[in-house]
Amino acid sequence: MAGLLTCAALAAAVPSGAQAAGAASELTLKRTVGGVSSSASLSCDPAGGTHGHAQEACELLARVNGDFKALAPSAGVLCPSAGESVRVSVSGQWRGQRVFQEETFANDCEVVRRTGVLFAF
Template sequence: MPRHSGGMARTRLLFACLALAAPIVPTTAQAAPLPASGLVLSVRPEMGSLSTTQLTCEPAGGLHKHAKEACDQLIPVEGDFRRLEDSGAICTMELNATKATLRGKWRNKKVDFQQVYSNPCVLRAFTGKVFDF
């Protein structure tokens, strides 16, 4: 019987040591990085020239002069600028059809969005800093 109780004592001691050692083991789990978002944006007014830039988000960067602000606007709408709300800016009734295009990857998902606005002012009113480059 002592032989059996000695084995149990060793088992209890082993479990006690493991319980104490568990908190000492460093955790190697890290938050998974956000998927890449790399976009090409272009604006083509009917009466004007084509403008194009590059934008990356999460983290914000690229050649876009307002990258952080543009990404801050695109993140809640999952990269679909057509879902942005009208800023309420007052624009003239000028007719200068302006096409906005956003293509690339948003969180590793292919995106290709286009919208035509009546003029560049209306474009900016509906898309904020996204197409302000």
């Protein structure tokens, strides 16, 4: 029984992202401004797809285990309150786990401040 507890404790100590690090990451990123949508595909491990900054976007997502809402805002960036709202979404597989997230930002500046190059396509 002690061996069983040791294995369970070891499994609990390994972060879930590390357990699935070799699993597929195939995402579709979408942004909509004023009713006009654009999208890009993003593959990670290795980085690829139609996203123009695939490597950097994958690195950003890896820091937060695929949860773009957990990205820290860029320090020292001030955004105007004016501008057209931007709706963004991520869907697909992140390291073998199904994901779908969306959020609406006040303007493009806020998107970049909060997500870096993730939606820069």
